[in-house]
Amino acid sequence: MPNSPSDGPPRRVTVQRRGPLLVEGPVEVELEDGTTVSSDRFRVALCTCRRSRRFPWCDTSHRARTGHGPGPREPRD
Template identity: 75%
Template sequence: MPNAPSDDPRPEPPRPDQPRRITMRRRGPILVDGPVEVELEDGTTVSSDRFRVALCTCRRSRRYPWCDTSHRDRA
């Protein structure tokens, strides 16, 4: 059945004609519906094929630019 409902809870990736959803959180990471590519200040590019990624805004993450919840220690 090609149109059978899926048990996969992940949202469908956006089509090229649809905008990406970005969720801003006060005192937290920026959530971006993936997959994503992030260009860093030094020009290198990192990517993730996850259905949603959390981008660090506090720069405390050991996995920068990905959030590792280090902001919770001092929030």
């Protein structure tokens, strides 16, 4: 992708400590194998944990418990 002043303002990327990268869209993402995917949404969430079934788009799989720490609570009678 060329980068020149006529391309418009720079894209804003928001980094979240334990979550996806939020990118103001529309965006085009080049994957490791050279293929590209695109989205015309006003904001997209890019997966950084690689757990997403929709990679490179985030599907909130990073929120799933990994077996570390306490599990879900059992209901009380």
